[in-house]
Amino acid sequence: MPDQSPGSRPTLEAVAARAGVSRATASRVVNGGAGVRQPLVDKVLRAVEELGYVPNHAARTLVTRRTGAVAVIIAEPEIRIFSDPFFSQQIRGISKELTAHDTQLVLLLLEGPGDFGRIARYLAGGHVDGALAFSLHIDDPLPGIIRRSGTPTVYGGRPSWTSAPSDQGVPYVDADNRGGARAAVQYLRDLGRARIAHIAGPADQTSSTDRLDGYRDVLLDADPALIAEGEFTVESGARAMRELLDRRPDLDAVFAANDLMASGALRVLRERGVSVPDEVALVGFDDMVSVAEDTDPPLTTIRQDVEGQGRLMARLLLRGLDKDSEEARAPASVITPTTLVRRASA
Amino acid sequence: MPDQSPGSRPTLEAVAARAGVSRATASRVVNGGAGVRQPLVDKVLRAVEELGYVPNHAARTLVTRRTGAVAVIIAEPEIRIFSDPFFSQQIRGISKELTAHDTQLVLLLLEGPGDFGRIARYLAGGHVDGALAFSLHIDDPLPGIIRRSGTPTVYGGRPSWTSAPSDQGVPYVDADNRGGARAAVQYLRDLGRARIAHIAGPADQTSSTDRLDGYRDVLLDADPALIAEGEFTVESGARAMRELLDRRPDLDAVFAANDLMASGALRVLRERGVSVPDEVALVGFDDMVSVAEDTDPPLTTIRQDVEGQGRLMARLLLRGLDKDSEEARAPASVITPTTLVRRASA
DNA sequence: CGCCACGCAGAGAGCGCTCCCAAGCACTCG
């Protein structure tokens, strides 16, 4: 086959010459062939085949002003991205969707707090058509940078400056954290548990606060002593559980804001000889792969479709990008449903 | 008047005009300013600043034939990328190194077995200057595709068709799997264990076979019944452990080819009331974050510097790319050392 | 004081592609 002729690759010009047509016609064929008569289409296609022609992306971008690439920006401190399959799954979903639309995925990981300048420059440089951004903490400088760069962006997780799920300003995709939390606590209460504690996530993330809100929705008058804060890690979950146990030894249920913390809590419970779910019922959140199912006992938890969220983000973005009417690019946010998964811990 | 009409970004032409120099001079300044007198440099820089000029990447690529981007190709079935922080860490290292060299990271996840064509087209399209590829199983079509595309590539993990670590053909970075395994088994033997079992990984990956080889290096005459195969997952580790226990109830140590399988094995051991490390000593591999330390008891394991490997891969690739002497681009492979981390399981 | 050499700036030619516009052409309709 026409392997790489060492050095330069064939150009459209070459294809056109070989097919005996003009460059314009060759271009039309390569881009779908609309409005070109069949015999010519075939000829061009054959030439493409024979020459092993592949369009030069840079040249195309230069004139069309579309890069066919989307940035995925992850501005998360080292820790979480390691222990959390969350991003991997999210990215998998994004990748699926982008691939289906022939769009490339440029990964932008923030390297330290001084790295925002690079991101800003990159976005401003028009290297990508749009962006997908994650992990916004309160006061995160990223949204400002993104807005200023004018890059169409869909956020993963409700950005902190949006007030309500119905906020129309910035498009984002998020699980129904509040509703899920509500379901979890409701479930515990239906089980007859009366002193339901909550291990919350970091207060500067909306997923934490939304879940906490859900907890409070059900337990309007919850004792503050029943609430402890962790950082979404196993260790912090263990610590929070100890606090809780010390403050309210009489608690009979725990709703942890994620499975990692739930598993930490579980360990502490076991250490202290508290039986789960008999003495204390435990519910997590996320249905995290290779965590929720692998604890002992397996975790009852709230499942969210992380990969689906990734797909959705990409879809929303691409839709906004496709809109030829530049104005109509205001995709609405989407809240994805959660479901309670019953296992043995509650 | 030399303002940006909202929509189109300023070009070099505009900068040059504003600075009162030619486009060529402006270009020189933007690219380092070598051979341009100071006053002019300043003028151009000021113009850049005032106009908010950012070079158009596509135009630059078109003429320089360098994209300033590198592809990271992950051809792994869904499962592992989710449960395994391996890739995340590796990518973190890669990202660090690439960022330091102002190079972008394009993530190429293989979506299903039919997706190789896309990868091939992408590489052939010259979208990237080089590639970093992972997870090659035996008979993986990827290497062929990559080779044919002529894309300079560094592999992560020893590709199966290389025979020895000293193989000079394809540059790769890998941990000293064999040496690490040797150390693990040696350690168990020094502990006085006589019937050391091994839970191996999938036979079609070199990391598995290399670790198995290391095991055999120490236990030259190991009973085949002491070896079971898993798939690097918790569940498969548990299954393998059951097999092993059924076949050789007298075993007094287990070396698992990764921590995930070790943790699965641990669960089974606990279920069967076998005490670890007293009755059976257990050693894992990888020192996987939020696994090795979080099991009960914590895992003694072989640590490898995954992030460092990622950095190394990127560095090797970039070095090969930088070499202006096109011929000299044959970076050697690197084997990174492993260390034994003593915890409670052995 | 004049000539040569060298350093620095500008002009211009593309890189490969898309897309506008006009030319060509077969048909149809009046």
Next chain:
DNA sequence: CGAGTGCTTGGGAGCGCTCTCTGCGTGGCG
């Protein structure tokens, strides 16, 4: 039978940037 209509096709002008090559100014040196 001529003009009109609608498709195809080709020509050509750039997209924004780099880079070679030329030209000019200046300084050094004979």
